[in-house]
Amino acid sequence: MQALYHHFANRTRFGGTDIDDVYVPVNYNDTHWIAMWISIPKRHIVVWDSICSSISLEELNVVMEPFLYMVPYLLVECASSDEQRVQYSLEPFTYERLTNIPPARAGDCGVYSLKYIECHAIWIEFSKKDVAKPNGKTMRDKMAVHIFQKLPDAHEFENKDNDANLVAYEG
Template identity: 30%
Template sequence: MCPSASNVNPNQNSDNVIKLWVDLEKKMNTRFDELMKRQDEMDSKLDLVLSMMVRSSGCKSNQPEFELEAKHNGIKVDGGECGDAYSYVTPPTFNGDDVVCNNENEVEHIDEALWGMRKRSQKYHDLFDQNVAILDEFFSQWLCGHWEKFNLGKNYKDFVFDDVFIKYVNGEKPLRGKAWENVHTLYTPLNIEGKHWVSLAVKLEKWEIVVFDSNINLTPEQKLVKHLEPFRCMLPYLLRQSGKFMGRLHKIPEPFTCRRLCDIPQDQSSGDCGIFAIKHIEFDMCGLNMNYVHDDNIVFFRKKMSCEIYNRDWDP
């Protein structure tokens, strides 16, 4: 039986949290409206970023036009796809604490948005749960990339994790990370077969992985479980090797259980799964009702995120 989204977080009806969230959304909406009124003064790059991100759920055939326009304006466009739709737009890069880069010094909007969420959550304690750690897409890639080696020979207890994994556990990675020993939930995005984004909530106290999926029909249950195997089986041994979870050693080598929420709104237009995944993490950690993350609000969420990324402004 599919679990109910309304049971994920018992604090979702908190009047204080709802008020803070509504105020934040209203202020950002006002900010975007003011920005659009001054469109003649807008940098041409910002104009293009907004246009492409709002239109990113459009037809795949529009990609060449977008790519040419982006190159003309000096904007890197990632050719990733989500279903049949264009999925990535990379705004201008920035240096210092504000940069979130992959190996090619490019900024990916999933990790950029999650970095902004970490920054904002640490500043506004009343709005965000402070006992959670928001990871990045690199962690998911890294873990899945080591699955074959980990699973070779089935001698899991002798597997030695790279130092980069331990840095995640200690909160040294990603930027503005948190030590896992001080949190009850880990959030991370997961890309399935290069086509679809979902988000995972690893509940350490319940030893459970909750999957937020905006297009359940795209990934059958059996296939989803296969993609979750690295998380279910490797995380317990990573926790043990870190030496920070001695109180939970009785759970090891028991894999994490997993369940996918089936009654959250679905992406009817295709191509917005990345935005859904980001907002699912944000709403869950704030204790908000997932039913507000639906197609009618996605255009606003995309506009809001593009303004935040470009302006490096994550304040309400």
């Protein structure tokens, strides 16, 4: 019970909403997706990278630096009161890259990033069976259908690319 109280006692409030965790999918160099879990009470970021060889430790440090410094700054600047503002520090967050997660094949890293976020957010263990390499296409298909179903009126999308004016660019 003490751990449960501690968890809820450290909640962060933004706009009347309690927030402890923030999940962020991050694209690296337009070639690779990683997922991040930002724990506000712990001042720590966990990186889930399904293909660790895609980003060296040095490159990951460069990717992470803005998050490590900007998240504390945003917490201070977005605090709703002076009392809340003083509880935050501008000290940078820490981070770690987990290495004990199921690996993905090239092209599946985006789906895996979303799956890591989903599983962690609803407190489900990452199952190597559920996210096994052969299941990548099935996961992509199911996720695409799920996202499509959640988008209101997605099937009524109208192309607004101004196609009528494309002739001006033709040779």
